[in-house]
Amino acid sequence: MLHATTTNELDFMFDSVAETMSRREIADLQATRLRVMLQRAYDHVPHYKAAFDRAGVLPSDLKTAADIRHFPFTLKTDLRDNYPFGMFAVPLSDMGRLHASSGTTGKPTVVGYTLDDVHRWSELMARSMAAAGIRPGDVLHNAYGYGLFTGGLGAHYGAEKLGCVVVPVSGGGTERQVTLLKDFGARALCSTPSYALNIAEVAEGMGVDIAKLPVRRGLFGAEPWSNELRRELDRRLGVKSVDIYGLSEVMGPGVACECDVATDGLHGWEDHFLFEVIDPETLEPLPMGETGELVITTLTKEAMPMVRYRTRDITRLTDEPCRCGRTHVRILRVDGRDDDMMIIRGVNVYPSQVEAVLVGLDGLAPHYQIRLFKEGALDAMAVDVEVLPDAPQDAEALTAASRDVRHHIKSIIGVSCQVDVKKPGGIPRSEGKAVRVIDER
Ligand code: DLL
Secondary structure, three states, rough: OOOOOOOHHHOOOOOHHHOOOHHHHHHHHHHHHHHHEEEHHHHHHHHHHHHHHHOOOHHHHOOOHHHHHHOOOEEEHHHOEEEEEEEEOHHHHHHHHEEEOOOOOOOOOEEEEEHHHHHHHHHHHHHHHHOOOOOOEEEEEOOOOOOHHHHHHHHHHHHHHHEEEEOOOOOHHHHHHHHHHHHHHEEEEEEOOHHHHHHHHHHHOOOOOOHHHOEEEEEEEOOOOOOHHHHHHHHOOOOOOEEEEEEEOOOOEEEOOOOOOOOOOOOEOOEEEEEEEEEOOOOOEEOOOOOOEEEEEOOOOOOOOOOOEEEEEEEEEOOOOOOOOOOOOEEOOOOOEEOOOEEOOOOOHHHHHHHHHHOOOOOOOEEEEEEEEEOOOEEEEEEEEEEEEOOOOOOHHHHHHHHHHHHHHHHHHHHOOOOEOOOOOOOOOOOOOOEEEEOOO
16 A cells, blocks of 8 residues: 655655565565465466476475576567467456557567456556656656557556546647647656657647646656666656656566656566566576566466566666665666667677767757668668757768767777768657667668
């Protein structure tokens, strides 16, 4: 339950019992919940019974939370192989909700929730929003896409639970979004960071200064974004931008969220999830603080328990106490997924690193796309980016700008690439998750 513990604005809406447990209490709670969850998975999901049997482990082998390392991983392909309902631990008629990924590559992955799961998800989203500084009574403009994507409905239910006034706009129709932001006086904006940037740009074109509107919090997530883009959004929208993380396979948005006190790492809600970081090569768990692939086990999901789900997201964890007083582990900014990582002449590069170089360079707009192509046997990268409307746009100026950007990328990231600085509007705008990389190989 959410409740106000003190009248101090910073402490407001803290769930002081759940969010400030000692590390010992967290580990004990996790072990208790894990035992129950693993047994449910083993008894009700044939996939888990077969996987545990193959690995020679039984749910009763788990004595402490750290024993999770003996259990098998779950992969996205396991969800596909069990399409549509094979990973469910309850009969279909007991489900309250189904969501699915868009499935651009092959079959979609389906995720299911009992109504109790939906209720817990709403609580965790409300907790995340409260941590982000959103308050009951705030008008919350929800521009995450509604539908099978978990962003829209996940944020919607969480905001209702928190007591916000929800404006369920979904993505797209950007001019109307600007008008509604202005007319309804929203205090919080929820969207992907790339769509927030699109909204900022369209508002400027309409002569609306969003920074002068009451909106003061941006709850941005669902895709990797750099600190440079965060500063750009803070400035252009007049908000404090807060990062929120989640994935449909383990719930949806609200698995982890930054607090607005430190905005330094996303609090992973450890009373409902167990977080590990593994070496993606050896698959061995890494010590706290080391970078690797995030693996998440659900502790309280009824309909679709997930055991050691390999997220493919590359990050690191810290259990240093946060300034806000919360004790849960923090997920340091997710740079990207291992499948987004590009290897250019032996250098590992994430799109978010390219973004960090581009955003804030003089005369450039923060819209970009990366093209990957073959140069002989090697992978090569080309970066398309735009000039600001008031920067010079003749061929000579664009060539000079391209040279300049190429130089910056080379000196900061260490890779040589082609750069094409385009006129304003040359890069497609995002209405949800931005397409950052086009693979022409
Ligand atoms: O993107 C859930 C979500 C909705 C999160 C709204 C936050 C806000 P999926 O569509 O299943 O679910 O995509 C999950 O998106 O594995 C990451 O690769 C990426 N992702 C999500 N949040 C972040 C973030 C939603 N804050 C996949 N930073 C994840 C970086 C993120 N990547």
